[in-house]
Amino acid sequence: MLGNKRLLSHYECDSCNQFFSDMENHLGNYTSFWRAVSQVRGKRGTPKYKKNLEIQSVDGQLRIGDYIDSPSIIHNDENKEIILPGVREPYIPIAVYKCFVKMALTLMPESEIQHFKKTIEWVMEPDHSIKKCPFGLKAFVQFTPGFKVYPHPCNWLFFRKENIEPHIPYSIYAVCFSSLMFQVTIPHCECDINFLTFLEKGGASRNRCFAFAVL
Numbered sequence: 001m002l003g004n005k006r007l008l009s010h011y012e013c014d015s016c017n018q019f020f021s022d023m024e025n026h027l028g029n030y031t032s033f034w035r036a037v038s039q040v041r042g043k044r045g046t047p048k049y050k051k052n053l054e055i056q057s058v059d060g061q062l063r064i065g066d067y068i069d070s071p072s073i074i075h076n077d078e079n080k081e082i083i084l085p086g087v088r089e090p091y092i093p094i095a096v097y098k099c100f101v102k103m104a105l106t107l108m109p110e111s112e113i114q115h116f117k118k119t120i121e122w123v124m125e126p127d128h129s130i131k132k133c134p135f136g137l138k139a140f141v142q143f144t145p146g147f148k149v150y151p152h153p154c155n156w157l158f159f160r161k162e163n164i165e166p167h168i169p170y171s172i173y174a175v176c177f178s179s180l181m182f183q184v185t186i187p188h189c190e191c192d193i194n195f196l197t198f199l200e201k202g203g204a205s206r207n208r209c210f211a212f213a214v215l
Contacts, residue, residue, distance in 0.1 A: 020099075020102060023095050023098060023102075026091040026092050026096050026099070027095070027099040027100075029089035029090060029091040030088060030091045031178075032047060032049055032088065032089060033049055033051075033055075034178045035047045035178065036048060036049035036056065037049070037062070037178075038147065038148050038178035038179065039057045039062060040177060040178055049086070051087045051089075052067075052072040052085065052086075052087050053065065053066055053072050053073065053084060053085075053086070054066075055084075064084070072084075072085055073085075092128050094128035094129070095128050097137050097139060097184060098122075098123050098128070100139075100173060100175065100182060100184045101119065101122075101123055101184065101186055101187070102123055103155070103173065103175060104171070104173035104186055105119065105186075107155060107157050107173075108157065112159065112171075115170070115191050116171075116186065116189055117190070118188035118189075118190065119186060119187060119188040119189060121188075122187065133187035133188065137184070137185070138184070138185050139182060139185075140181075140182070140184075141181070141183075142180070142183075143180055144179050144180075144181070145179070146179055147179075148178065148179070149176075149178070149179045150176040150178060150179070152177075154175065154176040154177075155173075155174070155175050156173070156174040157171070157172075157173050157174075158172045159171050166192070166195040166198055167195070167198060168195070169186065169189070169192055169195055170186070170189045170191040170192050170195065171186040171189060171191075172184070172185055172186065173186060
């Protein structure tokens with residue numbers, strides 16, 4: 001969906017594949033506009049966007065269509081730019097977040113995955129409204145102007161170093177594609193007990209990547 005062609009998982013059963021397929025529909029709806037504009041090629045080719053606009057790739061070229069009777073594209077002749085007001089399909093934010101966490105869990109080595117048993121239970125919970133994260137679900141989203149800033153998806157999985165005080169969560173996952181970067185904290189980790197105690201005493205989280213070890 002996000003353009004990945006290199007990282008493959010060989011241990012996902014059919015039932016789990018169906019479960020995640022349903023959940024990934026929310027991620028697809030959330031990112032549909034950006035994937036269409038950036039022509040991010042997935043398993044079924046380049047996605048099309050048909051809502052208030054029509055965006056599709058034709059012979060390798062981006063084609064954008066608007067409606068004459070009710071145009072949506074905003075023209076700014078002074079700045080020589082056009083604005084495409086994309087509209088997202090319905091999605092559940094927690095399901096989108098779980099998709100990113102699932103990506104992180106798939107990349108984890110066995111030496112680390114043992115600390116995330118409750119995280120796996122949370123991801124596999126079909127009801128996305130229960131079992132909230134004790135310190136909340138924090139996501140940082142960054143948009144970089146440009147066309148295909150990240151021509152291929154990039155992934156980083158960070159873990160807190162042993163000699164660092166627990167003022168930050170144990171693990172953070174970052175993924176980039178198109179012109180977007182998402183950075184999420186991995187919830188329900190057993191190594192975050194001291195971090196939760198720190199927050200309960202009124203401490204403020206410091207999500208700084210330089211305090212993490214990257215795989």
